[in-house]
Amino acid sequence: MTYGKRRWVWMGLICLLAAGLCLQAAAQTKEKGPWWPHPIWGAGDQSGGSNWITPEKVMASLKLVKTGKIYEIGQIYERGMPLFGQRTYAMFASQAGPFGKNKLMGHDDFLCAEIGQVGTQFDGLGHIGMQMTMADGSTKDVYYNGFTVQDDIANRYGLQKIGIEHIKPYITRGVLIDIAGYKGEATLANSYEVTLADVQGALKKQGIDEAGIRDGDALFFNYGWSKLWKEPAKYNVNPPGIGMEVAKWIVAKNAAMVGSDSWPTEVWPNPNPDLVVPVHQELITKNGILNLENMVFDELIQDGGYEFLFVFTPIRFKGGTGSPARPLAIR
């Protein structure tokens, strides 16, 4: 083969490689849509608001700890706790043994549950989406960052994209906004929509400058709803919560995540009867801001703990739609 021929061969191979890379990139690129690519995290991101947790954020948050006291701000998982709709939580334990001359005995337990959607639960990016008509006329189920069930996610044995394993651990500043305390009520009324004025009033009462809420903070709302935890029949019905007004404020504040002491965090039902949990869509689907539900803040409030180191490590179930949680506040 002459030199001239070889050169063409090389150029051809390079072109092929380039073509391959282009096609691969194309395959990975979602067409632009109303909420994708994510304006901060960009196309392909699967971690959403947890991206805010950088080493700098960690360092800044650790400085909040003054005494080392740990507060449990999640509930214990047990049979009989409030469950949404027809969800299941069933533990079944068994002992085996004895084994060996050391007469070893052992228990295992077997758990069947919507593990990320019972008790204190963290909604992942794959938990909430929206059915849409696409540019080509097809109907698709679209989730965070434009990932669709049809093209990207579908897998009966766990989501192929935006599974909970992509969420980074939360070691960040937590800010608790005690709406019930601000309103002077033990428990907010059924279906009360928390307003932005409530949020701002509560912050002011707590001595926290609204401007002091920083990128990547975790924002928590106390409705006093956890006082009903032991009464599932009441707990499950029409909780108060934030609506779209506060949701947009949360997005503007660049929160890493939100949480509350009710099962949906947002008001139920929505004041607009046509909409089903629209705040979930606004925060999770459109903005990647995840939501930790069924928390409990009473001990923290007793100590006036409105700012703290927040520690929460979502369990990395591959393809999971959510995670159980043992969230901590440390002061």
Add this chain to the structure above:
Amino acid sequence: MTYGKRRWVWMGLICLLAAGLCLQAAAQTKEKGPWWPHPIWGAGDQSGGSNWITPEKVMASLKLVKTGKIYEIGQIYERGMPLFGQRTYAMFASQAGPFGKNKLMGHDDFLCAEIGQVGTQFDGLGHIGMQMTMADGSTKDVYYNGFTVQDDIANRYGLQKIGIEHIKPYITRGVLIDIAGYKGEATLANSYEVTLADVQGALKKQGIDEAGIRDGDALFFNYGWSKLWKEPAKYNVNPPGIGMEVAKWIVAKNAAMVGSDSWPTEVWPNPNPDLVVPVHQELITKNGILNLENMVFDELIQDGGYEFLFVFTPIRFKGGTGSPARPLAIR
């Protein structure tokens, strides 16, 4: 009724009350046994080594963080990962919707697993016990602090005592002891029993004074075994690990917990063929020192991270025998 009669009635009632209190106390008191009551934590304790995590320990541990870099030292949970024996890990996902004019779609996933005994797993106090002949000739299955299946624990739907919900969150100092690195091997040989000399040699090589191990530290052992994680057929067979010699050293060091990058932490099978996981009994049953298995330390070792803030929050499944984990090292 005359005064005299009344006096006797009152005395009778007081005696009855006293008798009740005595009987209640008797019912709550375990006879002393070879390993109970626990010499440090006392009768009735259900938290074991996690009691070491005090506000002071938290404050001291936070000081170890210099850069805020987070290391994941647990594995991701997925179908196909190595499982012990006949254990199960089955996730099943389903989408529902659309709901409302906002066309809400949603996934739930349903998980069936020995949730605390698959993947990166934290053995709770109820996981390991010993069958014994008691003073009265009866046979009982005895666990940490003398709690028995027969008198205290038995419940098909979750343990009534020493459930995982009693374990406090671990925010403590982690010390990684890289045995594979010390021995100059990528992966220790099958069934190699790590000696105390290995431990002391590794610590010295890492520049950690053995005397510098403090009450309530979490001690981790790297065997290089996690390199086989993607090959379950190899991973599940005869891992190296610590034996009784190192176990007794761990107890003497007042460790809050231990962990490793193999599925039992201890050598398998035990060099004494009559014994089945005796280190589990020594640490968990007799001393309340819990054990986090199937970890991974490669990234940490690459950065020379032998001392760190260790963050691990066992999920509080009431009556659970173990917990899934997303353990972190922060430096």
Add this chain to the structure above:
Amino acid sequence: MTYGKRRWVWMGLICLLAAGLCLQAAAQTKEKGPWWPHPIWGAGDQSGGSNWITPEKVMASLKLVKTGKIYEIGQIYERGMPLFGQRTYAMFASQAGPFGKNKLMGHDDFLCAEIGQVGTQFDGLGHIGMQMTMADGSTKDVYYNGFTVQDDIANRYGLQKIGIEHIKPYITRGVLIDIAGYKGEATLANSYEVTLADVQGALKKQGIDEAGIRDGDALFFNYGWSKLWKEPAKYNVNPPGIGMEVAKWIVAKNAAMVGSDSWPTEVWPNPNPDLVVPVHQELITKNGILNLENMVFDELIQDGGYEFLFVFTPIRFKGGTGSPARPLAIR
């Protein structure tokens, strides 16, 4: 080797073989006990009353069919049906696809349940036993035919002996004894113990000679309790049922199995407050006569169907303690 030597070698081998066979037999032989070996089915039997279903019994039973009409005498399994105690029945369905140019779609469902102990349920031989002090002073959990948990059965992943897979299919004569009809009540009163006189009276009223009950018949009792099936809060509380008097009559009649339209078949609680479901022990543990619960006979009674071909095929889950059922009466 000389002939003489060879002879001794052969004799030695034969003795070894004999010794082996003897030891094996010894290992398989249970010491005699209060209810074992079973007087009819003998040592080692694991099929109990289902042994009555011979080809002759099948032939005789088929002759009962005159019209070919099939009656469903079991309930449909669904979420929300009455469940005993803390049992679980959770189905979770998921669609996947499309696959291929033929655009195949498919649903699977995932079920988590005490599959043999929910809804219309058939108690297997491993479901009920008795804790006893044995001749050697040890405590054992003894089941049908003397099999013990400690020596024979224990296996966390399914029983090693007397699993439901040993039960033969029931193609036999069914006899329905309508106690509620005899007493002239839609539903018998809570905790009413059905007497032998009731049974005999009902049979007489139905025109069935008591002596006409034959070996291997399946005997069913109607209490009218199934009328409460859609009201779990009532259904689960204190049903009427047979007691020890009728149980002994059932044993004497050599029934292949029994059944009823309540969840325990026997009266609850037992009139003797010290005893917990003693009829279960009498029938299942001591006599191998199994028990199909939560049936429904209304349509059959409407047609006067007191004698019929009974068809029921317990699902063969290896090591299972029970089975779901779709029992049929054919006339």
Add this chain to the structure above:
Amino acid sequence: MTYGKRRWVWMGLICLLAAGLCLQAAAQTKEKGPWWPHPIWGAGDQSGGSNWITPEKVMASLKLVKTGKIYEIGQIYERGMPLFGQRTYAMFASQAGPFGKNKLMGHDDFLCAEIGQVGTQFDGLGHIGMQMTMADGSTKDVYYNGFTVQDDIANRYGLQKIGIEHIKPYITRGVLIDIAGYKGEATLANSYEVTLADVQGALKKQGIDEAGIRDGDALFFNYGWSKLWKEPAKYNVNPPGIGMEVAKWIVAKNAAMVGSDSWPTEVWPNPNPDLVVPVHQELITKNGILNLENMVFDELIQDGGYEFLFVFTPIRFKGGTGSPARPLAIR
């Protein structure tokens, strides 16, 4: 109100009622489609081929029994049996007790499985469908008789239509067609497509007139594949089976159901590489002829049992996509 006015009111009410009935009917009526309404069973039917099982069919089938010998033609369910893809079968057993002075002990077992899609399994009408573009341009997942996921079926907790509870019990004539025997092979070759000539040849060899196959018979195919049951690695790979040619013959024969000793009954993969289990669609989706997989016929063949009373009672899990089975042949 005058008479005239009243008349109009009445007419109005009647019109309203008529309108309501019309709309209800419209809601229940599926537009005609390529395979719906079902030509025999009509619009709205949810029972498919099981409708053939009439009292007359039952009476005729019972006459086939000559000796009363029962043959088990399904497999036992156990951990380790061949499972398709990532399906799960996990049983977990637990003992509780003692209760009462009668020292009652009891086992329950907890089963997690795609209960209708593991082991000997009966594919229900909701198991297989086809994604289609409808007249109005929408995309729907269409199942038997035109029921769609989008309009009729969708329910995460069990199908709302065409659930397995609608299938009538099979008490019918079974005809076994021994293809392996006809071809003189113990086990047919991987991916061999059974031809109509094979079927006709086998029937002839067995002395069964093809014309003698009657409406509502259950047709079974023996491939010898069950000989591999204990070797899941072989069993799961590329079984032989019927193709579209035989499927159409089955439809023409008005079979009540089919079955075989392989996991899909049909050849895998299909000779047309673009198609995924098209025989499933042909039989189940388009014709309502259900399919019982993973059977075993060896004992039946040994006795020359090609015609028999077939007994199979699908378990009525509401909304289920399939059922476990203990199918019997009685001769």
